[in-house]
Amino acid sequence: MxxxxxxxxxxxxxxxxxxxxKIGATPxxxxxxxxxxxxxxxxxxxxxxxxxxxxxxxxxxDMGNIFGRRPGIHDGLPPVMSGSHIDSQxxxxxxxxxxxxxxxxxxxxxxHENNIETERPIxxxxxxxxxxxxxAPAMVASGVWAGAxxxxxxxxxxxxxxxxxxxxxxxxxxxxxMSCHKWPVHAYYEYHxxxxxxxxxxxxxxxxxxxxxxxxxxxxxxxxxANQVGPTPMEGRHDALxxxxxxxxxxxxLPDAMGGNMVAxxxxxxxxxxxxxxxxxxxxxxxxxxxxxxxxxxxxxERLQNDFKTIARQRGCPIRIEETWRVEHSPFDKKxxxxxxxxxxxxxxxxxxxxxxxxxxxSYMNQVASTAMIFVPSIGGRSHVEVENTTWEDxxxxxxxxxxxxxxxxxx
Numbered sequence: 001m002x003x004x005x006x007x008x009x010x011x012x013x014x015x016x017x018x019x020x021x022k023i024g025a026t027p028x029x030x031x032x033x034x035x036x037x038x039x040x041x042x043x044x045x046x047x048x049x050x051x052x053x054x055x056x057x058x059x060x061x062d063m064g065n066i067f068g069r070r071p072g073i074h075d076g077l078p079p080v081m082s083g084s085h086i087d088s089q090x091x092x093x094x095x096x097x098x099x100x101x102x103x104x105x106x107x108x109x110x111x112h113e114n115n116i117e118t119e120r121p122i123x124x125x126x127x128x129x130x131x132x133x134x135x136a137p138a139m140v141a142s143g144v145w146a147g148a149x150x151x152x153x154x155x156x157x158x159x160x161x162x163x164x165x166x167x168x169x170x171x172x173x174x175x176x177x178m179s180c181h182k183w184p185v186h187a188y189y190e191y192h193x194x195x196x197x198x199x200x201x202x203x204x205x206x207x208x209x210x211x212x213x214x215x216x217x218x219x220x221x222x223x224x225x226a227n228q229v230g231p232t233p234m235e236g237r238h239d240a241l242x243x244x245x246x247x248x249x250x251x252x253x254l255p256d257a258m259g260g261n262m263v264a265x266x267x268x269x270x271x272x273x274x275x276x277x278x279x280x281x282x283x284x285x286x287x288x289x290x291x292x293x294x295x296x297x298x299x300x301x302e303r304l305q306n307d308f309k310t311i312a313r314q315r316g317c318p319i320r321i322e323e324t325w326r327v328e329h330s331p332f333d334k335k336x337x338x339x340x341x342x343x344x345x346x347x348x349x350x351x352x353x354x355x356x357x358x359x360x361x362x363s364y365m366n367q368v369a370s371t372a373m374i375f376v377p378s379i380g381g382r383s384h385v386e387v388e389n390t391t392w393e394d395x396x397x398x399x400x401x402x403x404x405x406x407x408x409x410x411x412x
Contacts, residue, residue, distance in 0.1 A: 010396035030386025060176030083125030093388020197381025207375030
């Protein structure tokens, strides 16, 4: 058949996404499928079943990454890869991550039913713990696979209840026998919802990001002095939560203070003992800084640290700061990015050259192989929330772009 007329089955892709959305479904239309939970296991089991149904060779490494391999005519050539993640945020959306797994699965199904052979093998992957919501930091398993993170360090990561990553991986039966390490890869494509408003605002259906912003994560720990709220005068209190509140405002003001070109967020906070009539004596919160300019982000953090230390001293609350994670900005392969734009144009989908503000496993894959991403619009720019939505037509369009990009790379 003439490859230029080949298309994926949009209805089948929709059904796969809807079936996955039932696993960990929330009352308001989202999903809660935190990594290495029973819900994550159920989704993994279904994914593996689907891989085997089309004859893919399934392997699982000891970080829980799942690979489905379709052989090539010249099977020893470095493969083309595509994938994303099955895990979600707490009360997250139905498209984040999972579209980038179901999309390449639909591509594999399309190739299978049309008996299409490629020069190179093609591998689909589900990366473990992309979100970093249960076990910080994010993108742990792709980081280990790429050689950027230490496996034993990753195994020791704990959730808020003190459960270890490795123990939970074994509990759900997904600590595989294969060692987690990189191999030669010809090209990697990651298909994803945009998670922002740009494509919708510009009236474009396909996004081709030039790369991903740098991501810096920090954990802040403050110690105060607990006491009964009534008899304790305001003057002389060592209130850890008040100190944290001042610091959080500094985080929010940081991008303006640094002249823009960045975002800064506090997304998590724990207050102890968390009683309405006890002055807080311990607070933990997180800081997330992102920019296309690594040095700009580092300078911003230096400024913020100085502000934090001043506030801590003034409030009489000792501070401890941990650098949890730092990933440099990641410019993608120009040839592959252009291929995404050219493919979109050929298929009649308006494309847009842009930047990814969200982190993705593609950041680590970019250290190993030529990498590009394919974005489709997020309605209202909403993501990591239950109302996250993308039209089925756009899901299909993005998967068709992925199909032809994968085919072109796999025929090289």
